[in-house]
Amino acid sequence: SFELTQPPSVSVSPGQTASITCSADKLGNKFVHWYQQKPGQSPVVIIYQDYKRPSGIPERFSGSNSVHTATLTISGTQPTDEADYYCQAWDSGTGFFGTGTTVTVL
Amino acid sequence: QVQLVQSGAEVKKPGASVKVSCKASGYIFTNHAMHWVRQAPGQRLEWMGWINTGTNGTKYSQKFQDRVTFTRDTSALVVYMELSSLRSEDTAVYYCARPQYSRVGDYYFDYWGQGSLVTVSS
Numbered sequence: 018s019f020e021l022t023q024p025p026s027v028s029v030s031p032g033q034t035a036s037i038t039c040s041a042d043k044l045g046n047k048f049v050h051w052y053q054q055k056p057g058q059s060p061v062v063i064i065y066q067d068y069k070r071p072s073g074i075p076e077r078f079s080g081s082n083s084v085h086t087a088t089l090t091i092s093g094t095q096p097t098d099e100a101d102y103y104c105q106a107w108d109s110g111t112g113f114f115g116t117g118t119t120v121t122v123l
Numbered sequence: 124q125v126q127l128v129q130s131g132a133e134v135k136k137p138g139a140s141v142k143v144s145c146k147a148s149g150y151i152f153t154n155h156a157m158h159w160v161r162q163a164p165g166q167r168l169e170w171m172g173w174i175n176t177g178t179n180g181t182k183y184s185q186k187f188q189d190r191v192t193f194t195r196d197t198s199a200l201v202v203y204m205e206l207s208s209l210r211s212e213d214t215a216v217y218y219c220a221r222p223q224y225s226r227v228g229d230y231y232f233d234y235w236g237q238g239s240l241v242t243v244s245s
Contacts, residue, residue, distance in 0.1 A: 050231035052168075059218060059235035060168065066225055071233065103168055107229045111184060112158070112170030 019108035021115035028121045035091040037118045039104030042085060049087035050105045051080055052114075053098075060103065064089060096122050125149040127219050127236035134242045140207040143239045145219030147200045153177040155221050157202040158232065159193065163215040173222065174202055209243045216240050 022040045029035040039049060049067050052060035062071055064080035067087065077092045091098055099122045104115035130144040145157065158173040172183035174193035181193050187206070195202045202219060216238040222230035 048225050048229050048231075050225075052232075054168075059238055060232070061235075062231055062233055065223070065231040105168075105231065110182065110228055112160075112230075114160075114168040114170065117167045 019106075019111075019113055021104050021106060021113050023102075023104060023115040023118045025116070026119045026121065028123055029091070029094045030123055031096060032093055035094050035098070035120055037089040037091075037102050037104075037120070039087040039089070039115045040085055041106070044087055044106065045082055045084045047082075047106045047108070049080070049082050051078075051089045052103045052105065054101045054103065055099075063102075091120070094120075094122055098122060125221065125234045127221060127234055129217075129219060129236040129239045132240040132242070134244065135209050137210055137243055137245055139209050139243075140205060141209060141241050142203055142205040143217050143219075143241070145202045145204070145236050147202070147221070150221075152197060152200045155223075157193075157195070158220045158222055158230070159191075159204045160218045160220055160232075160235075161215040162218070162238075163212070166215075169215075171204070171217075176202065206241075209241075211243050214241065214243045 051064035053063045054060040063074050063078050067082040068080045079090045081088050102118045126148045128146045153176050156173045156175050159171040174181050176195050190207045192205045218238050219236040220232035221234040223233040
C-alpha cells in the first residue's frame with residue numbers, strides 16, 4: 018500500500034537551511050504538496066505541485082521531487098518556521114499524507 | 124474572502140454517532156468539492172474522503188467506507204460529515220478542506236476549516 022515517509026524531526030539553527038524529505042515508491046511520477054501546521058492551528062499549503070508557492074508564502078520555502086523522494090527546503094530558516102510539516106500526494110484516487118516532520122529552530 | 128466555519132466540539136460515547144458541519148462562504152459553493160481530513164492527537168493528517176457539492180456524489184477512504192457519510196445542503200452552503208459506531212480511536216480533530224484542482228485525480232487543499240474536536244469517551 019502507498020505510504021509517504023518523512024523523518025520525525027529536523028533541527029536547524031536560525032538563518033540556516035532545513036531540508037525535509039518525503040519518500041515513496043515512484044513518488045517522482047506524482048505531484049507532491051506540502052503543508053505547514055503550527056500547534057493548535059489548521060494546516061496551510063506552502064508548496065503545491067512539487068515546487069509552486071501560493072501567493073503570500075515566503076520565497077525561502079522551495080520544493081523539488083524526483084524518482085522516489087520529494088524535498089521541502091527552508092532557506093534562511095526563521096524562528097516562525099518552527100512547525101510540523103506534512104507532504105501529501107494521491108494514489109489511485111485516495112489521498113495520503115506523510116508521517117509528518119517537526120522542525121525545531123534552535 | 125473564503126471561509127470554512129465548522130461546528131463546535133463534541134463529546135460522544137462509544138457506539139454513538141457524530142455529525143460535524145462545515146459552512147462555506149466567499150466562493151461559489153458548487154464550484155468546489157469538499158474533503159474531510161482528521162487528525163488524532165499527536166498523529167498525522169488522515170484523508171477521509173470527499174463530496175461533490177454539485178452532484179452530491181461521494182468518495183470515501185476505504186478505512187471509513189462503512190461508517191462515514193458526507194452530505195451537503197446547497198441552499199445553506201453547508202457540508203456535513205457523519206461518523207457512526209464511534210470508538211476511542213476516533214477521538215480527533217476533524218477538518219473540512221477545500222480542494223484546488225491540480226490535475227486529473229490530484230488536488231491540494233487551499234482552505235481549511237478551523238477543525239472540530241470530537242472526543243469519544245465512556
